[in-house]
Amino acid sequence: MQSSDLPVILTGDRPTGPLHIGHFVGSLQSRVALQHTHKQYVLLADAQALTDNGDDPGKITRNVVEVALDYLAVGIDPAVTTICLQSALPALAELTVLYLNFVTVARLERNPTVKDEIKSRGFGRDIPAGFLCYPAAQAADITAFKATVVPVGEDQAPMIEQTNELVRRLNRQVGRMLLHEAQALIPSTGRLPGVDGKAKMSKSLGNALPLSASDAEIAAAVHRMYTDPDHLRVSDPGRVEGNVVFAYLDAFDTDAVAVADLKAHYRRGGLGDQVLKRRLTGILQNLIGPIRERRAELGRDRDAIVDVVRDGTARSREITELTKAEVFDGLGLFRL
Numbered sequence: 502m503q504s505s506d507l508p509v510i511l512t513g514d515r516p517t518g519p520l521h522i523g524h525f526v527g528s529l530q531s532r533v534a535l536q537h538t539h540k541q542y543v544l545l546a547d548a549q550a551l552t553d554n555g556d557d558p559g560k561i562t563r564n565v566v567e568v569a570l571d572y573l574a575v576g577i578d579p580a581v582t583t584i585c586l587q588s589a590l591p592a593l594a595e596l597t598v599l600y601l602n603f604v605t606v607a608r609l610e611r612n613p614t615v616k617d618e619i620k621s622r623g624f625g626r627d628i629p630a631g632f633l634c635y636p637a638a639q640a641a642d643i644t645a646f647k648a649t650v651v652p653v654g655e656d657q658a659p660m661i662e663q664t665n666e667l668v669r670r671l672n673r674q675v676g677r678m679l680l681h682e683a684q685a686l687i688p689s690t691g692r693l694p695g696v697d698g699k700a701k702m703s704k705s706l707g708n709a710l711p712l713s714a715s716d717a718e719i720a721a722a723v724h725r726m727y728t729d730p731d732h733l734r735v736s737d738p739g740r741v742e743g744n745v746v747f748a749y750l751d752a753f754d755t756d757a758v759a760v761a762d763l764k765a766h767y768r769r770g771g772l773g774d775q776v777l778k779r780r781l782t783g784i785l786q787n788l789i790g791p792i793r794e795r796r797a798e799l800g801r802d803r804d805a806i807v808d809v810v811r812d813g814t815a816r817s818r819e820i821t822e823l824t825k826a827e828v829f830d831g832l833g834l835f836r837l
């Protein structure tokens with residue numbers, strides 16, 4: 502198959518900090534798996550990251566290379582995947598401004614992810630306008646690349662839904678299928694809880710295990726993990742539901758049969774937390790170790806990382822400019 506016939510993937514991350522193992526199970530893993538069967542673009546979404554970090558743009562800038570390093574360290578291959586920088590693609594901003602005319606403020610306010618984020622960031626009424634509008638910008642990202650597949654964590658499903666609404670609205674306006682709807686590809690494992698058992702792993706909550714964690718940091722995080730508070734003696738029956746260690750074994754232990762046996766044993770009683778934690782520590786150290794080492798090695802030549810992003814951005818500029826022209830033409834905007 503010609504590379505131009507492959508279905509297109511667009512996905513991305515806000516570079517607000519280095520990525521963690523929640524990102525690994527949520528999206529990085531599938532990106533590595535899909536990059537040979539799809540034409541894949543991965544966006545370093547620095548402009549979107551600014552929508553709630555206007556007071557600290559330096560943080561975003563510093564983390565662009567960190568996130569690019571994470572990508573390469575987990576095995577995203579720049580020979581087949583195009584890594585690009587959002588703020589360096591003007592067509593994305595131009596499409597965003599245009600799309601804002603086809604979505605209402607009420608609809609943006611109803612977006613469940615935006616709603617959650619407004620609450621968790623404590624914006625109250627003082628919501629940065631760019632933040633409220635970022636679903637339209639994300640629709641611009643996805644459509645500019647003509648992506649039909651978007652591998653993301655489950656919290657991003659409402660973004661894809663809103664993108665598809667915009668696509669239908671624009672197609673209706675233009676009177677033909679100018680843009681195509683996209684499908685969210687959400688991992689079946691569900692969201693990985695934080696090491697403290699909170700529903701979400703996040704750097705800002707301080708419960709994340711970064712892809713650069715040392716063996717000692719991994720061991721310490723697993724040691725502190727919450728299991729079953731009523732499982733006091735090894736002989737006591739234990740609870741698997743809500744047990745963070747089992748949530749992690751489900752996500753990372755490739756031996757599903759062994760995990761099922763461990764769960765049965767734990768429920769019966771006679772299986773201690775330490776045995777489980779030792780198993781999980783080993784699994785995470787084996788997973789993160791090579792990523793950490795590759796990350797450190799690649800990090801020695803940061804200029805080379807910048808070059809990868811620059812090349813990918815140049816290639817992305819062509820395709821996004823083309824789509825922009827098609828949308829502007831489709832709407833019949835005056836062409837000079």
Ligand code: TRP
Pocket residue numbers: 511512513514515544546549639642643651653657
């Ligand atoms: N909103 C995504 C996140 O917070 C990042 C992102 C920006 C993205 N543009 C995208 C994801 C386009 C998928 C497609 O993680």
